[in-house]
Amino acid sequence: MITLFPEVIEAGVSYSIVGRAREWGLTQIRALQLRDFAEGKHKKTDDEPYGGGAGLVMKPEPIFRAVEACQPSPETRILLLEPQGALYTQSLAQELAEQEHLILICGHYEGVDARVREHLATDVISIGDYVLTGGELPALIVIDSVVRLLPGAIHSPESLGQDSYADGLLGYPQYTRPEVFRGMRVPEVLLSGNHGAIARWRRLQQLRLTRALRPDLFAKAPLTQEDIELLRALHTDDAPID
Numbered sequence: 001m002i003t004l005f006p007e008v009i010e011a012g013v014s015y016s017i018v019g020r021a022r023e024w025g026l027t028q029i030r031a032l033q034l035r036d037f038a039e040g041k042h043k044k045t046d047d048e049p050y051g052g053g054a055g056l057v058m059k060p061e062p063i064f065r066a067v068e069a070c071q072p073s074p075e076t077r078i079l080l081l082e083p084q085g086a087l088y089t090q091s092l093a094q095e096l097a098e099q100e101h102l103i104l105i106c107g108h109y110e111g112v113d114a115r116v117r118e119h120l121a122t123d124v125i126s127i128g129d130y131v132l133t134g135g136e137l138p139a140l141i142v143i144d145s146v147v148r149l150l151p152g153a154i155h156s157p158e159s160l161g162q163d164s165y166a167d168g169l170l171g172y173p174q175y176t177r178p179e180v181f182r183g184m185r186v187p188e189v190l191l192s193g194n195h196g197a198i199a200r201w202r203r204l205q206q207l208r209l210t211r212a213l214r215p216d217l218f219a220k221a222p223l224t225q226e227d228i229e230l231l232r233a234l235h236t237d238d239a240p241i242d
Contacts, residue, residue, distance in 0.1 A: 001143075002066045003106040004045065005136055006031035012140040021153045029143065030070070037065040046109050055110030063105060063116050072101050078122045079142065081135035082107040085124035088142065090165035092125075096142070097149035104142060106135030168221040169210045172202040204230050 001009050009031035013019065021027045035043040039061070046056040067078060077099050086092075096102060105112070105121065117124055127138045147153055175186040189201045207227060211218045223231075 001029065001031045001104045001106070001139060002034055002063065002070075003031055003134075003136055003139070004034050004108055005106075005134070006033050008136045009139065012136075013143060017153055018144055018147045021147050021150060024152065026150050026152050027147050032066055032070060034062050034066055037062040037069065049110065053110070057110055058108055058112045058116075060113040060115045060120075063112065064120060067103055067105070067120060070103060076101045076103055076122075078103045078105065078120060080105045080107065080112065080117055080121035080124045081126075081138040081142070082112060082117070082124060083126050083129075083131065084117070085126040088125050088127050088138075088145075090145070092123075093142070093145040094149060097146045102146070104135075104139045106139050108134040165217075168217060169206040170214060170217070172205040172209070200230065203227065207231055208234075 003009055009029075013022065013029050018027075018029075022029060034045050038045050038059070044059070045062050046058050049055070049057045071078070077096065079096075079102060081104060105116065125138070125142065127141050132138065175190060179186050179191065187201070189197050192198070203226075207218075207223075207230060210221065
């Protein structure tokens with residue numbers, strides 16, 4: 001991890017699943033201070049953009065040096081977090097979880113010198129269509145989503161298959177005690193003990209929720225023949241989801 005604010009990264013990876021994964025030796029996460037790789041008395045990491053314009057641009061020299069100092073092999077994936085990147089997805093998280101080493105570069109200011117994107121980064125990633133102060137929060141999102149996929153990071157690995165986006169669909173609704181809260185009841189099928197009926201209900205909720213809330217995901221989802229039959233069994237397209 002290459003950043004101007006290593007304390008932000010360290011705070012973010014010290015708790016919950018990621019923190020435990022570090023304690024158990026399942027992953028190692030280091031945040032390098034970019035200024036340590038800058039030259040001159042003031043350790044400058046940014047400068048004015050050529051051609052004019054507002055703001056500052058992160059210089060290429062310290063970023064290249066920092067990557068070269070921690071790159072274990074030429075095959076290492078180097079991720080640049082900035083708005084021009086491809087949208088981050090669960091499938092990419094699964095792909096990255098299979099890599100032995102990752103280097104993440106956190107952008108800042110008005111962006112990073114384009115030579116970093118064009119000649120150094122292997123992947124340019126965006127977490128969404130909005131503007132943040134820097135790449136530290138996106139980097140923490142990538143770390144969290146990747147680490148939880150590592151073997152042993154989660155006590156119940158089967159729960160990973162129930163996550164939203166795990167199979168291209170949103171997750172199904174979850175309920176816990178009490179059975180009735182302020183007049184709102186848990187769906188009867190979940191109290192039936194019929195595991196087959198529960199599985200079918202949950203799958204149907206995934207299909208209906210995704211179709212209603214994320215039609216873009218639904219259009220790309222790899223539906224099975226059973227999925228198609230469940231959808232055909234619906235009486236109306238706007239039946240209530242409960």
